[in-house]
Amino acid sequence: xxxxxxxxxxxxxxxxxxxxxxxxxxxxxxxxxxxxxxxxxxxxxxxxxxxxxxxxxxxxxxxxxxxxxxxxxxxxxxxxxxxx
Amino acid sequence: xxxxxxxxxxxxxxxxxxxxxxxxxxxxxxxxxxxxxxxxxxxxxxxxxxxxxxxxxxxxxxxxxxxxxxxxxxxxxxxxxxxxxxxxxxxxxxxxxxxxxxxxxxxxxxxxxxxxxxxxxxxxxxxxxxxxxxxxxxxxxxxxxxxxxxxxxxxxxxxxxxxxxxxxxxxxxxxxxxxxxxxxxxxxxxxxxxxxxxxxxxxxxxxxxxxxxxxxxxxxxxxxxxxxxxxxxxxxxxxxxxxxxxxxxxxxxxxxxxxxxxxxxxxxxxxxxxxxxxxxxxxxxxxxxxxxxxxxxxxxxxxxxxxxxxxxxxxxxxxxxxxxxxxxxxxxxxxxxxxxxx
Numbered sequence: 001x002x003x004x005x006x007x008x009x010x011x012x013x014x015x016x017x018x019x020x021x022x023x024x025x026x027x028x029x030x031x032x033x034x035x036x037x038x039x040x041x042x043x044x045x046x047x048x049x050x051x052x053x054x055x056x057x058x059x060x061x062x063x064x065x066x067x068x069x070x071x072x073x074x075x076x077x078x079x080x081x082x083x084x
Numbered sequence: 085x086x087x088x089x090x091x092x093x094x095x096x097x098x099x100x101x102x103x104x105x106x107x108x109x110x111x112x113x114x115x116x117x118x119x120x121x122x123x124x125x126x127x128x129x130x131x132x133x134x135x136x137x138x139x140x141x142x143x144x145x146x147x148x149x150x151x152x153x154x155x156x157x158x159x160x161x162x163x164x165x166x167x168x169x170x171x172x173x174x175x176x177x178x179x180x181x182x183x184x185x186x187x188x189x190x191x192x193x194x195x196x197x198x199x200x201x202x203x204x205x206x207x208x209x210x211x212x213x214x215x216x217x218x219x220x221x222x223x224x225x226x227x228x229x230x231x232x233x234x235x236x237x238x239x240x241x242x243x244x245x246x247x248x249x250x251x252x253x254x255x256x257x258x259x260x261x262x263x264x265x266x267x268x269x270x271x272x273x274x275x276x277x278x279x280x281x282x283x284x285x286x287x288x289x290x291x292x293x294x295x296x297x298x299x300x301x302x303x304x305x306x307x308x309x310x311x312x313x314x315x316x317x318x319x320x321x322x323x324x325x326x327x328x329x330x331x332x333x334x335x336x337x338x339x340x341x342x343x344x345x346x347x348x349x350x351x352x353x354x355x356x357x358x359x360x361x362x363x364x365x366x367x368x369x370x371x372x373x374x375x376x377x378x379x380x381x382x383x384x385x386x387x388x389x390x391x392x393x394x395x396x397x398x399x400x401x402x403x404x405x406x407x408x409x410x411x412x413x414x415x416x417x418x419x420x421x422x423x424x425x426x
Contacts, residue, residue: 011400021399023285023350024306024322079352 004082007075012037020080027078032057036071040081086114087164088383089156091121092171092366093129093136098313101171103128104369106135108379109169111372116383119159125420131412138163141424145178152178156191167192167386169379171363173249176201194386196293196342201362203338206248206277209357216333218348218355222280232265233258235278244279247272252314254281284351287324288316289331290364290371292378292385293340300385301376301395302331305367305403316367319403321374330355343368343382370403 011019016034018027029037035056039049046068053064075081088109092100106118106129120129120136123144130139140159143151152175159165168191170179179186180198187193203212206223213220221244224235236243236258245264246252250272255261261278268276291302304327309318331346343364349356364378371378374397384391419426 019400021323023324024287024308024320025285026320 006079007037007041007081010037010041010080012041018080025078027080032067033071036068037075085164086116086166086383086387087119088116088167088169089119089121089140089159089165090136090169090171091142091175093120093122093127093132093139094124095128095132097311098315099366101364101366101368103132103135104366105169105171105364105379105382106132107369108372108377109383110135111377112380112383114380114383117164119163119165122420125417130420130426131410131416139420139426141420145175149178149182153182153185153189156186157189160189160191165191167383169193169382169386170195173204173361173363176362192386192388194342194382196340196344196362200338200340204249204360204362206246206359207275209360212334212338212360213357215337216330216357218330218357220357221282221349224278225275226265226278227274227276229262229265232261232276232278236261239278239280242281244277244281246277246279248275248277282349282351282356284349284354284356286358287322287327287348287350288365289327289346289348290343290368290378291331291335291340291346292343292381293335294385294391295339295341297336297339298393299332299335299340300381300391300393301371301378302328303371303374303376303378303395303397304328304331305370316365316403317405319367319370321370321397321399321401321403323399324350326350326353326355330357334360343378367403367405370401371397373403374398374401 016029049068050064053059054061090102090105092102094100095103109116117137120139121142122130122139129136142155180195180201183193183195207225210220222239226232226235242254242256244252245255245261247268251268253264255264265276285306287306289302289304292300304322304324305319306322307316307319311317327350345361345365347359376395376397381391416426
């Protein structure tokens with residue numbers, strides 16, 4: 001999944017606190033968001049992330065996919081990912 | 085023992101930079117004695133004896149160079165004085181003009197040139213921005229009500245209404261713009277700057293130019309929380325490459341000498357230059373706190389010592405200003421009022 005260089009620069013803590021060193025903005029996310037962010041940073045694709053979400057949180061595939069899309073939309077709105 | 089005088093010790097709700105500068109110098113590792121230069125017997129720095137071993141009431145710079153220098157010479161002759169670190173815009177023209185004379189008296193400074201100092205005028209910003217390849221918000225310089233209305237018609241609301249050196253207020257309609265215009269004119273005179281509001285992150289850089297196109301360190305921050313006067317209360321260090329490169333171009337292009345603050349709005353890839361302050365800002369201690377002690381480096385530069393140039397600070401360090409209080413004896417107040425020193 002192509003997310004742009006911004007994501008690689010984010011500092012993401014184990015507790016789900018995210019700091020953008022370029023803008024000084026900070027954000028918080030839940031364990032689901034944290035897992036998605038980590039996998040995006042590792043360059044993982046949509047199918048892999050959806051699979052991980054179903055395995056980790058016991059979600060149905062359709063629900064996991066919808067959550068992923070919603071989260072990506074939020075990241076895009078904050079300017080943390082490009083394209084996707 | 086190096087004896088340093090620092091001005092701007094008015095640590096009030098619109099604080100001068102003097103207390104932050106003194107804190108940085110105290111952490112320099114040099115053996116120093118710091119004097120505070122005050123303009124009011126109530127300036128809080130006077131009473132911070134752990135920072136300023138002595139304080140002196142200064143004549144206003146508007147009283148002229150001779151009176152001001154005589155006061156500095158009085159301090160030098162009676163207590164010793166090696167370096168003067170000025171932190172107030174109002175003192176700078178006088179001190180820049182008198183820098184050579186001060187040097188012959190054995191009082192060193194590390195100040196911008198007069199040409200550099202003049203770049204702080206907001207009507208000069210478009211020229212500066214063009215030379216270093218950044219933007220300025222669309223701007224009109226107005227001197228009458230008719231020009232003000234025309235400017236707001238051209239730019240659309242909201243606009244920033246600014247004095248040429250000080251004060252900036254946002255206006256959402258002609259009524260507010262007119263009120264701000266009248267207030268600024270009555271306090272600071274003509275002309276007034278009307279500027280389109282640019283959306284983005286408000287970021288500032290504090291730096292110390294070496295006068296030859298290089299610098300002794302930069303630290304960039306984003307303001308997280310400001311007071312009703314627009315002064316920073318909390319902030320965070322950032323590594324914004326575009327902003328830092330623009331600041332380096334500014335230092336290089338104008339061969340800036342001394343402390344400065346470079347104020348910008350960062351909107352994606354675009355940098356909008358908002359203001360240049362020809363001295364350290366009141367939050368300058370933040371630089372020392374993140375390992376780039378600019379006040380100490382300025383002192384070393386003034387003394388002609390080797391000055392560090394590393395500025396590898398960490399992004400994500402927080403600056404938190406807070407209020408504090410202290411108790412002093414009436415004898416101190418009496419001394420500063422009656423003798424002009426304590």
